[in-house]
Amino acid sequence: MATTFADQLRSLPDEALGALIALRPDLVIPVPADISALAVRAQSRNSVARCLDGLDEFTLAVLDAARLTRAADTALTSVDAILELTPGIPGGDVVAAIDRLRVRFLLHGPPDGLHVVGAVDEVTSPYPAGLGRPADFLDPQTAALCADRARLRRTVLSAPPGARAVLDRLAAGPPVGALARDSVAEPVRWLVEQHVLVPVSEVGRSPRPDGELVELPREIGMLLRRETGPLGVLRPQPPVPDGSSRGPRAADSAGAGQTMEAVRATESLLEALATEPAPVLRTGGLGVRDLKRLAKAAGIDEAGAALLIETAYAAGLLGESEIGPSQDVFMPTGAYDLWRATGIAHRWAALARAWLAMTRQPGLVGRRDERDRPINALAPDAERAGSPQARREVLGALADLEPGAAPGLDDLLALLAWQAPRRARGREAVHTDAYAGAAQLGVTGLGALTSYSRVLLTDAGPDDSDPLGLHPEDAHADAVRALDQLLPAPVDHILVQADLTVIVPGPPEPELAGELDVLADPESAGGASVFRVTPASVRRALDVGYQAADLHELFRRRSRTPVPQTLTYLIDDAARRHGGLRTGSAGSYLRSDDEALLAEVVADKRVTGLDLRRIAPTVLVSPRPVARLLGALREAGYAPVAEDAGGATVLTRPKARRSPTRSPRTVEPAGPVLTGPRLAGVVEQLRRGDIATRAARRAPVTVRAAHGQAIPGLTAVQQHTQAMAVLQQAVRDKARVWVGYVDSHGATLSRLVRPVSLSAGYLRAEDERGESLHTFALHRITAAVTEE
Known part of the structure; x- marks a missing residue:
């Protein structure tokens, strides 16, 4: 049959052959030498199983109908035979399902002589549609009973209630059950004695401890399904979720607000790790205490912190750095500084892309593995290669609904189970995690897929204008622009209050955000951020090079409200005291033109650990390093500055600690997507290889x-x-x-x-x-x- 199958593929026009490859891209990984090799691969178990995983519930039921209607002598079926087995279903829906199977070459041949690819029987249930084998195959007496329809009906109607319950259970499928050896199996024994059930054995296995197996013949199963149909309940169309519609605008507004919160929380987590890097556990991952500390610093729960940390790690914003022998810590990478300098929409797009493609399942953090050990964030135990595909399935199901539709989680899982029942079976937990992650990252708003996320999913496909992938960022520019239109415009001004609080009425521009990091301490974040100016923050600004006049000018230029007099006094007072003390190396020295101030420092018990000693009326020395001297004096309330060997003031920003920049680890969620010139090139290569192979013969x-x-x-x-x-x-x-x-x-x-x-x-x-x-x-x- 392989030759006939190959000849059918060879006779296809280029468009039909390209459609087959587009629907089953695994057939050309790698590209086969010729069409004969393509035919062999298309009939292999792995390829057929992978193709079946992507089919919906109704199409799989039609395939079961094709298997059930095959002739015993030719193993062929027909479109008419399949239609007879699907009563009550519109013929157009059945024919469309048959066409879906034929274009994938799971069915091939003319309409009156369809052949089912042999590997289908190997990778699917031996009982199509939950029906057993024919009676004449199982037992001659049962076959005689099924041949007499009137006698069969009388026997089924006379069955005791317990026996009828057994029949109904086996008729729903699967048609095989165990014949127990106790009194509970009395109804089953009655059915066996009446030849309604047939005892069978499992080939190649030892006898079952709970008794033999019994099987319900196909004819009796179809009789019991007279109300639902031979194939059971068929749903040609996907189930319609009962969730309410939120409206596209409401969903976009809620999602945009959540994107700002996700970006803010991610930045807070990474800043906390920059200030105090978290050690890497010996078994890998982030410790539970560190996760709690980071969640508290960002103002979110631990599950949300785990999701954002995993996403930041996948995006290359977080990495591991060695600070000592066998001592690694988690800290931001150099890419974090570049990410932070971009707009909110760009930052969100980087996180969303990493979340879509990362091979991690953050929902496992906090749970226990098979050895009853807790799974930590960033630990190897949270690695799941199927996570990207699960996220695509969830978002794809939401994208197929009307804009603004917000189905509940149960309705969404039911829809996924209809779209790909073989693939969705046992993956409910992964889909639930993807649904929750999409809500926290702002991919969805109020349970509905946002408009900019739809653009992001569309842009994530292959771009024929950039086949080499030289401009990966351009693929998501449309999503960034769509989100930018929903976000409040970045502001370049502040509102200074009399209590020295600074209100930023919107997302600050990168330049303003950098100034506020130095000038003030954050108090709350949100649509309008609140900062507070303190003596310590003013001293911090002076330490990095600002002068008092610079600070007055900055607040005058940035503030839309009058600068309060208290802030002016605070800046002037801090500037007057700033630099009154100067340090150097002696270990280190401390000098000042104010001899009374030096006398006060020497007498201060809070700095006795510095071992200060006066060597001149205006100079003190200490054996301690300059950094320790500066820190101790500042903790005691003084405002010293460092100077170099020539007496010039040394003003520097604290050096940010960063781990090495690394490339994010992602996988292709659903295999390569072949379109346009790539697909045409593969078809042309197959044609040329086929011609050359036949010529070589x-x-x-x-x-x-x-x-x-x-x-x-x-x-x-x-x-x-x-x-x-x-x-x-x-x-x-x-x-x-x-x-x-x-x-x-x-x-x-x-x-x-x-x-x-x-x-x-x-x-x-x-x-x-x-x-x-x-x-x-x-x-x-x-x-x-x-x-x-």
Whole structure:
């Protein structure tokens, strides 16, 4: 059958062959040599199982109908036979499902002679649609009972209540049950005695401890399904979720607000790790205490913190850095600084892309593994290769609904179970985690997929204008622009209050955000952020190089409200005290023109650990390092500054600690998507390979004789000198020739090539089949014949 199947593929037009490859891309990974190899791969167990995983519930039911209606002698079925097995279902829906199976070549052949690919029976249940095997296959007496329809009905109607319950259970599928050896199995024994159930055995297995197996024949199962139909309840259309519609605008507004919160919380988590890096556990991952500390710093729960930390790690914003022998810590990478300098929409897009593609399942954090050990954030135990595909399935199901539709979680899981029942089985927990993660990241708003997320999912597909992927960021520019229109415009001003609080009425511009990080301490975040100016924050600004005049000008320029006099006094007072003390190395020294101030420092008990000693009326020295001297004096309430060897003030920002930048680890969620020129190129390569393969089978008789094959009527093998003459003439005429040769393994092969040069003991020729240049050693060439 493989030859017939290959011939059918070979007869397809390029559009139909391309459609098959687009629907089953695993068939061309790697690209097969010819269409015969493609046919073999299309009938393999793995490829067929992967194709079935993507089919919906109704299409799989129609495939079961095709399996049930196959003729015993020819193993063929027809469209009419399948329609007879689906009463009450519109014929157009059934034919559409058959077409879906045929375009994927799970069914092939004419409408009146459809053939089911053999591997379907190997990778699916042996009981199509939950029906057992035919009665004549199981037991002659049961077959006689089924042949007499009136007697069969009387027997079923006379069954005791317990026996009828057993029949109804087996009729729903699967049709096999255990015959127990106790009194509870009395109804089953009655059915066996009446030949309604047939005892069977499992081939290759030892006897079951709870008794034999019994099977309900197919004919009786179909009789019991007279109300629902032979295949059971069929749903040609997906179930409609009962969730209410939130409206596209409401969903977008709620989602945009959540994106701002997700970006803010991620930044807070990474800043907390920059201030105090978290150690990497010996078994890998982030400790429970550190996760609680970070969640508290960001103002979110631990589950949300785990999701954002995992996403930041996948986006390359967080990494591991070695700070000592066998001591690694988690801290932000250099990419974090670049990420922080961009707008909110760009930052969210980076997080959303990483979340869609990361092979982590954050919902597992806090749970226990099979050895009853807790699963930590960033630990290897939370790795799940199927997570990207699960997220795509959830978002794809939401995208198929009307804009603004917000189904409940149960309705969404039911919809996923209809769309791909084989793939959704047992993945409810992964889909639930994807649903919750989408809500926290702002991918959904009020339970509905947002408009900018729809654009993000669309942009995530292949871009034929950029086949090499040279501009990956351009693929998500539309989603960034769509989100930007929903977010409040960045503000470049502040509102300074009399109590020294600073209100930012919106997301600050990157320049303003950098200034506020130095000038004030954050108090609350949200649509309007609140900061507070303190003596410590003013001193911090002076330490990094601001002068008092600079601070007055900055607040005057940025503030839309009058600058309170208390802030002016605070800046002037801090500037007046700032630099009154100067430190250096002695270990370190401390000098001041104010001798009374130095006397106060020497007498201060809070700095006795510095071991200060006066060496001049205006100079103190300490054996401690400069950094420790500065820190201790500042903790005691003084405002010293450092100076270099020439007495110039040293003003520096604290150096940010960063881990090495790394590339995020992602996987292709659903395999490559072939469209446009890529798909056409694969089809063309298959066609050319098929032509070359068939041509190779028609090598001239002289070449085959040179390989030692028995050819009737041929008495001698072409001489080596004659082969060289043919090759020399082919070089001059640029003609194609058949070359017979012996490869390095001693195998005799033939190839159709176009000779380019013949020199130095080698033949160089072009192989148009593979579009490559081959080199043959002349002493290995056995024959050469011009192409006819």
